[in-house]
Amino acid sequence: MDRYLPLKANATAISVLVIDTDVDTSHLLENALLRIRAGAGLLEALASNSLQPETMADLYRLILSAYLPIQDGLDLLEQLRPQP
Template sequence: MDRYHPLKTNATGSPVLLVDTHAHSSELLDNALLRIRTGVGLLELLVSTPLQCTSEMQTFQLILSAYLPLQDGLDMLEQLQPHS
C-alpha cells in the first residue's frame, strides 16, 4: 500500500490532498470525525432552515459544503479498515 492515499475530493486530476496511511489510527479517526461532524452540522442547519429563497447555484454550494467534509471523513475512515 502506498503511504499517501489521495482524497476523492481533489479538484484536479493530479491529487494534492492526501491521507497519510501510516498515521496513527487515532489521528485518522480524530480527523475523520471532525470532518464528519462538520458535514453533519451543516446538514442539520440546512434541515432547520427554509431554502425557498436560494438560487440553484447557492443550493449547489450548500450541498458541496456538506459533501466535501463527509467524503474526506469517509476516505480517512476507509484507511482504518484492514486491507487484504
C-alpha cells in the same frame, strides 16, 4: 500499499491532498470524525431551515460544502478498515 493516498474529492485531475497512512490510527479517526461532524452540522442547519426559491441558486454551494468534509471523513475511515 502506498503511504500517501489521495482524497477522492479533487478540483483537478492531480490530487494535492493526501492521507498519510503511516500515522497512528487514532489520528485518522479523530480527523475523520471532525470532518463528518462538520458536514453533518451543515446538513442539520440546512434541514432546519426552509429554503426559499431565491436561495435555491445557492443550493449547489451548500451541498458541496457538506459533501467535501463528509467524503474526506469517509476516505479517512477507509484507512481504518482491515486490509485483506
